[in-house]
Amino acid sequence: MSTAVRTIRHFHAGGVSVVLGCPTAGLPEILYWGADLGDLRPEDLASLADLAEPLLENTTDRPVRLGVLPEHGAGWMGTPGLSGHRGGHDWSPLFTDVRHEVLGNRLLVHAEDPSTRLALDYTLELLDSGLLRAQATVTNRDPQDYELQNLVVVLPLAPEAHEILDLAGRWAKERVPQRHRVTVGTYRREVRRGRTGADSPTVLTAGVPGFGFRDGETWGVHVAWSGNHQSFVERMTSGRTVIGGGELLLPGEVVLAAGEAYTSPWVYAAYGRGLDDQAARFHRWLRSRPQHPTSDRPVTLNVWEAVYFDHRLEPLLELAERAARVGVERYVLDDGWFRGRRDDSAGLGDWFEDTGVWPEGLHPLVDRVRALGMQFGLWFEPEMVNPDSDLARNHPDWILQVPGRLPLEARRQQVLDLAEPGAYAYVLDRISTLVADYGLEYLKWDHNRDLVDAGSATTGRARVHDQTQAVYALLDELRRRHPGLEIESCSSGGARVDLGILERTDRVWASDCIDPLERQQILRWTAQLLPAELIGSHIGSAVSHTTGRASSLDFRAVTAMFGHFGIEWNINGLDEAELAAVAGWVALHKRFRPLLHSGTTVRGDAALREVAVAGVVAADASEALFSLSLLARPSTWPPGLVKLPGLDPDARYAVAHVGGPEPSGQPFTAPAWQGGLAVSGRVLGSMGIQVPLLQPEQAVLVHVRAVP
Numbered sequence: 001m002s003t004a005v006r007t008i009r010h011f012h013a014g015g016v017s018v019v020l021g022c023p024t025a026g027l028p029e030i031l032y033w034g035a036d037l038g039d040l041r042p043e044d045l046a047s048l049a050d051l052a053e054p055l056l057e058n059t060t061d062r063p064v065r066l067g068v069l070p071e072h073g074a075g076w077m078g079t080p081g082l083s084g085h086r087g088g089h090d091w092s093p094l095f096t097d098v099r100h101e102v103l104g105n106r107l108l109v110h111a112e113d114p115s116t117r118l119a120l121d122y123t124l125e126l127l128d129s130g131l132l133r134a135q136a137t138v139t140n141r142d143p144q145d146y147e148l149q150n151l152v153v154v155l156p157l158a159p160e161a162h163e164i165l166d167l168a169g170r171w172a173k174e175r176v177p178q179r180h181r182v183t184v185g186t187y188r189r190e191v192r193r194g195r196t197g198a199d200s201p202t203v204l205t206a207g208v209p210g211f212g213f214r215d216g217e218t219w220g221v222h223v224a225w226s227g228n229h230q231s232f233v234e235r236m237t238s239g240r241t242v243i244g245g246g247e248l249l250l251p252g253e254v255v256l257a258a259g260e261a262y263t264s265p266w267v268y269a270a271y272g273r274g275l276d277d278q279a280a281r282f283h284r285w286l287r288s289r290p291q292h293p294t295s296d297r298p299v300t301l302n303v304w305e306a307v308y309f310d311h312r313l314e315p316l317l318e319l320a321e322r323a324a325r326v327g328v329e330r331y332v333l334d335d336g337w338f339r340g341r342r343d344d345s346a347g348l349g350d351w352f353e354d355t356g357v358w359p360e361g362l363h364p365l366v367d368r369v370r371a372l373g374m375q376f377g378l379w380f381e382p383e384m385v386n387p388d389s390d391l392a393r394n395h396p397d398w399i400l401q402v403p404g405r406l407p408l409e410a411r412r413q414q415v416l417d418l419a420e421p422g423a424y425a426y427v428l429d430r431i432s433t434l435v436a437d438y439g440l441e442y443l444k445w446d447h448n449r450d451l452v453d454a455g456s457a458t459t460g461r462a463r464v465h466d467q468t469q470a471v472y473a474l475l476d477e478l479r480r481r482h483p484g485l486e487i488e489s490c491s492s493g494g495a496r497v498d499l500g501i502l503e504r505t506d507r508v509w510a511s512d513c514i515d516p517l518e519r520q521q522i523l524r525w526t527a528q529l530l531p532a533e534l535i536g537s538h539i540g541s542a543v544s545h546t547t548g549r550a551s552s553l554d555f556r557a558v559t560a561m562f563g564h565f566g567i568e569w570n571i572n573g574l575d576e577a578e579l580a581a582v583a584g585w586v587a588l589h590k591r592f593r594p595l596l597h598s599g600t601t602v603r604g605d606a607a608l609r610e611v612a613v614a615g616v617v618a619a620d621a622s623e624a625l626f627s628l629s630l631l632a633r634p635s636t637w638p639p640g641l642v643k644l645p646g647l648d649p650d651a652r653y654a655v656a657h658v659g660g661p662e663p664s665g666q667p668f669t670a671p672a673w674q675g676g677l678a679v680s681g682r683v684l685g686s687m688g689i690q691v692p693l694l695q696p697e698q699a700v701l702v703h704v705r706a707v708p
Contacts, residue, residue: 006022006023006024007021007022008020008021008022008031008042008045008046008048008049009022009028009102009107010037010040010045011105011107011126012036012037012038012105012126013105013126013127013128013129013130014126014127014128014129014130014131014281014284015035015036015130015277016033016034016035016036016126016130016131016132016271016281017032017033017034017035017036017037017038018030018032018033018124018126018132019031019032019033019037019040019045019048019049019052020107020124021049021052022100023065025096025098026065026067026074026095026096026098027067027068027069027071027095027098027109027111027120027122028067028068028098028100028107028109029065029066029067029068030066030068030124030155030156031048031049031052032048032052033132033155033156033219033269033271034158034217034219034271035217035271035273054066057236057238059075059077060075062075064076064077064238066154066156066240066242067081067095068081068109068122068124068134068154069081069082069095069120069122069136069154070154070242071092071093071094071095072092073092073093073094074094077236078186078234078236078242079150079152079154079186079232079234079244080150081136081151081152081153081154082118082120082136082138082150082151083148083149083150083151084138084146084147084148084149084150085146085147085149086142086144086145086146086147087144090115090116090117090118090142090146092116093113093115093116093118093120094113094115095111095112095113095118095120096111096112096113096114097111097112097113097114098110098111098112099111105125105126105127106123106124106125106126107122107123107124107125108121108122108123109121109122109123109124112141116142117140117141117142118138118139118140118141118142118146119138119139119141120136120137120138120139121136121137121139122134122135122136122137123135123136127285127288128284128285128288129280129281129282129283129284129285129288130270130271130281130284131268131269131270131281131282131284131285132155132268132269132270132271133266133267133268133269134153134155134266134267134269135153135263135264135265135266135267136151136153136263136264137261137262137263137264138151138256138261138262139256139259139260139261140256140257140258140259140260140261141258141259142258143258144258145255145256145257145258146255146256147252147254147255147256148249148254148255148256148262149249150246150249151246151247151262151264152230152232152244152245152246152264152267153221153244153245153246153264153267154242154243154244155219155221155242155243155244155269156240156241156242157206157219157233157241157242157243158217158219159239159241160208160217161182161206161207161208161217161219161241162181162182162206162208162209163179163180163181163182163206163207163208163209163210163211164179164180164181164182164187164204164205164206164233165177165178165179165205165206165207165211165218165275166178166189166201166202166203166204166205166231167200167201167202167203167525167528168199168201169198169199169494170198170199171198171492171493171495171512172493172511172512172513172518172546172547173198173511173513173518173522174198174493174494174495174497174510174511174522174526175202175494175521175522175525175526175528176521176525177525182206182233182235182241183235184235184236184237185234185235186232186233186234187232187233187234188230188231188232189201189204189230189231189232190228190229190230190248191228191229191230191248192228192248193228193450193451193495194227194228194415194450194451194452194454194464194467195226195227195447195450195451195491195495195496196225196226196227196229196491196495196496196497196498196501197450197495198492198493198494198495200229200495200497200498201231202222202497202498202525202526202528202529203220203221203222203270203278203282203528203529204220204221204222204231204232204233204243204245205218205219205220205275205278206218206219206220206233206241206243207219211274211275212274212275212605213274213275213276213602213603213604213605213645214274214276214602214604214605214645215273215274215605216273216274217271217272217273218270218271218272218273218274218275218277218278219243219269219270219271220243220269220270220272220278221243221244221245221267221268221269221270222245222267222268222269222270222282222498222499222529223245223246223247223265223267223498224265224266224267224268224498224499224500224503225246225247225265225468225498225500226468226471226472226496226498226500226501227247227464227465227467227468228247228248228249228250228464228465229245229246229247229248229265230245230246230247230248231243231244231245232244232245243269244267245267246264246265246267247264247265247465249465250462250464250465251462252461252462253461253462253463253464253465254465265500266499266500268282268499270282275528275603276600276601276602276603276645276646278528279527279528279529279601280600280601282528282529282530283530283531283600283601286499286502286530286531286534287531287598291503293486293506293507293533293534296590296593296594296597297507297533297564297565297593297597298329298330298374298375299327299328299329299330299565299566299567299586299589299590300328300329300330300331300332300377300536300538300564300565300566300567301319301323301328301330301331301332301566301567301568301571302332302334302444302538302566302567302568303316303319303331303332303333303334304334304335304379304568305514305540305541305545305568305569305570306319306568306569306570306571306572307319307336307570308336309335309336309341309342309343309344310336311333311336311337311354311357311358312357313358313364313365315572316333316365317364317365317368318572319331319570319571319572320365320368320369320372320374321372322571322572322574322579323372323374323567323571324372324373324374325579325583326567326571326579326582326583326586327583327586327587327590328374328566328567328586329373329374329375330374330375330376330377330441330442330566331369331374331375331376331377332376332377332378332379332442332444333362333365333376333377333378333379334379334444335379335381335446337353337354337357337358337362337378337379338350338351338352338353338354339352339353339354339355339390340354340388340389341354344411344412344413345386345388345412346386346388346389347386347388347389348381348384348385348386348389348413349384349385349386349389349390349391349392349416350389350390350391351380351382351427351430351431351434352430361437362378362438363438366438366439375441375442376438376439376440376441376442377440377441377442377443377444377486378434378438378440378442378443378444379443379444379446380431380443380444380445380446381445381446381447381448382416382418382427382431382445382474383415383416383418383447383467383471384413384414384415384416384447384448384449385398385399385413385414385415385416386412386413386414387409387412387413387414388412391416391426392414395422395423396457397420397457397458398416398417398420398422398423398457399414399415399416399417399457400414400415400416400417400451400453400454400455400456400457400463400467401414401453401455401457402453402455402460403455403457403460405453406453407451407452407453407454408452408453410448410449410450410452411448411449413448413449415449415451415454415467417456417457417463417467418467418470418471418474419456419463419466419467419469419470420456420457420458424470424473424474427474428474428477428478431443431478432478432481432482435478435481435482435485436482440482440485441484441485441486442485442486442487442488443478443485443486443487443488444488444490444509445475445487445488445489445490445505446490446491447490447491447492447495447496448491448492449492451464451467454467468500472500472503472504475487475504475505476504479504486506486507487504487505487506488505488506488507488508488509488536489501489502489505489507489508489509490508490509490536491509492512493509493510493511493512493513494508494509494510494511494512494522494526496508497510497526497529497530499529502530502534506534507533507534507535507536507564508526508530508534508535508536509536510522510523510526510535510536510537510563512546513544513546513547514538514539514540514544514545514546514556514560514568515540515544515546515547515549515551516540516551516555516556516558516559516560516697516699517547517549517551517555517631517697518544518546518547519537519559519560520559520612520629520631523535523537523559523562523563523614524603524612524614527562527601527603531597531601532562532563532564532596532597532601532616533563533564533596533597534564535563535564536563536564536566537559537560537561537562537563537564537565537566538560538565538566538567538568538569539553539556539557539560539566539567539568539569539582539585540556540568540569541568541569541570542556551697552697552698553578553581553582553585554659554660554661554698554699555629555660555697555698555699557585557588557659558627558629558659558660558699558700558701559627559629559699561585561588561589561592561596561625561627561659561701562596562614562616562627564597565586565589565593567582567586585659588658588659588701592625592703595616595618595623595624595625596616596625598618598619599616599617599618599619599624599625600616600617600618600619600646601614601615601616602614602615602616602617602624602645602646603615603645604642604643604644604645610630610631610632610633610634610635610639610696611628611629611630611631611634611639611642611691612627612628612629612631613626613627613628613629613642613643613644613645614626614627614629615627615644615645615646617646617647621646621647621648621651621681621706622651622705622706623703623704623705623706624644624646624647624653624703624704625658625701625702625703625704626644626701626702626704627699627700627701627702628642628691628692628694628699628700628702629698629699630691630694630695630696630697630698630699631696631697632696633696638690638691638693639690639691639693639694640690640691641687641688641689641690641691642688642689642691643684643685643686643687643688644684644685644688644689644702644704645685646685647681647684647685647704648681648706649680649681649682649685650680650681650682651680651681651706652678652679652680652681652706652707652708653678653679653680653681653684653704653705653706653707654677654678654679654704654705654707655677655679655684655689655702655703655704656702656703656704656705657692657700657701657702657703658701658702658703659700659701660698660699660700660701661692661694661698661700678707684704689702
């Protein structure tokens with residue numbers, strides 16, 4: 001074993017191993033991160049350390065070690081973990097005074113640099129799910145201010161990781177996958193929108209070339225932060241490759257006075273054999289949290305695409321009656337209920353019931369909704385303000401801005417500076433009062449514009465970091481005051497989907513686009529981070545509000561099934577037969593809800609890209625629910641076989657059609673398709689079943705049940 005290493009630490013859980021070398025001087029380094037190595041003896045760890053000993057790289061006369069915080073002073077020529085300065089000095093820290101402690105599968109590091117007078121505290125933790133997370137804190141020990149420019153978490157990648165997969169997107173078309181080769185240099189994704197962004201990479205993944213949902217080793221990172229952030233993959237000329245991320249700080253945004261500290265967001269890292277395995281680590285960890293929703297996720301009716309700004313009591317009461325008839329359990333009144341809000345040009349910030357529309361307040365609607373046995377929820381956009389509002393007229397200094405000019409408007413609104421104590425107190429008071437007055441069970445928390453020129457009107461300093469922290473504090477305080485209150489994160493649809501906001505909310509709205517063809521992709525890739533119960537997924541109208549595309553109820557309902565199910569549609573216009581059909585889909589979701597919201601998400605790598613296979617398999621593999629969707633006309637006909645992944649290969653299953661168009665023609669009238677013939681999980685996973693003879697933009701639900 002190398003004499004440079006004092007101790008070797010091995011963490012393993014959830015099918016993953018992390019091996020750390022802790023040298024006699026300097027920061028610990030990650031020697032291995034990947035598949036579980038099992039129980040290693042001390043001599044095995046010593047051999048592993050010897051194998052991982054770096055070679056000379058023709059740069060320095062000593063091998064370059066990649067500490068848990070890469071340091072330029074240690075010879076690392078890539079992105080340093082910490083960047084900053086004091087008036088141009090103290091810009092290259094080198095932490096030599098290092099102590100570490102191990103608590104279970106957690107490494108705690110405290111380090112000091114006497115030269116720059118900076119202290120570092122670093123935490124690396126392997127969670128039970130096999131998910132790895134890391135966080136760093138830097139403290140200024142000098143009387144002179146230290147301007148922090150960058151603090152990122154960096155992890156080593158295996159040399160065979162030659163391909164990158166990340167997600168891009170835009171409003172109403174979030175989480176679009178894109179692939180790239182890993183090349184020498186840095187592939188960096190920066191999001192400067194002041195929020196997570198519809199174009200966020202979500203999980204930036206590197207893996208063996210051609211990795212898919214079921215095969216190929218992958219290593220991915222997610223930055224748990226709802227403001228500006230960065231993710232990157234970097235390959236050196238030596239061949240060493242790293243993956244990392246953190247907050248993206250604006251100039252002068254974090255300046256540490258003597259004794260002050262900055263803590264990075266948690267960066268979560270997931271190893272997996274295939275993307276499904278990687279996603280399962282995120283899902284298992286999210287479900288293990290004490291605040292994770294445990295009650296049945298209520299079927300939700302949101303009124304936005306039913307009435308928009310046309311708030312009149314009688315149509316809203318009729319919607320409530322019909323919602324209760326079809327089995328809805330939560331009714332949400334969206335935008336338009338507050339003072340001056342007849343369209344999107346005015347009223348944001350004036351969080352008082354509009355007495356011109358609601359002379360008795362919201363009580364007549366709330367009381368009827370409750371009498372019908374449903375919960376009641378209300379829409380807010382607390383971080384925004386219309387210039388045409390009493391709030392903006394009375395407090396122009398509460399608007400985020402560069403002194404001397406207001407930011408460009410977006411959606412005819414500006415951003416409220418919640419780091420300003422007066423603005424924070426006002427918003428907290430108004431929301432808390434309304435929650436208490438109406439006994440609200442649910443808030444839809446929207447955020448409909450990017451942050452431009454997001455500075456403090458009083459100090460002139462950039463304030464995205466402070467704004468993000470203030471939003472977190474506001475959400476935390478509301479939940480403290482109102483235990484049991486559930487909150488949805490909506491941000492122009494799916495522009496704030498991250499684990500930072502989900503520490504404080506109970507679901508996300510995946511997209512403002514409910515068109516089922518678009519939603520197939522959006523849900524497929526949102527599932528890389530989140531399990532179904534955290535993703536709002538509604539049946540929209542027959543003609544999509546965002547795309548104008550017409551689609552059948554079956555396709556809309558099958559697509560919406562794999563999430564937190566609901567309706568966003570004016571069902572007042574439906575006849576009795578149509579209402580009965582909607583009620584049937586609601587009942588079917590409730591039948592499978594326990595499975596959908598507890599099972600393992602699986603996605604098929606179909607040979608035909610026009611066929612999408614998605615499913616949820618019970619934890620004990622006793623049953624599964626799959627959707628088979630024909631997204632476009634295939635180049636061959638009939639479509640052929642598709643595999644049903646994730647089943648127990650040694651179990652036998654009955655396969656039955658339970659929703660969507662009735663299959664016709666052989667082999668769909670055969671006993672196997674009707675649940676009358678048992679097929680092994682190995683056959684279903686290796687060979688598969690025939691895709692029904694569907695038309696484009698049709699889908700069926702298939703229930704697979706283990707039988708003796």
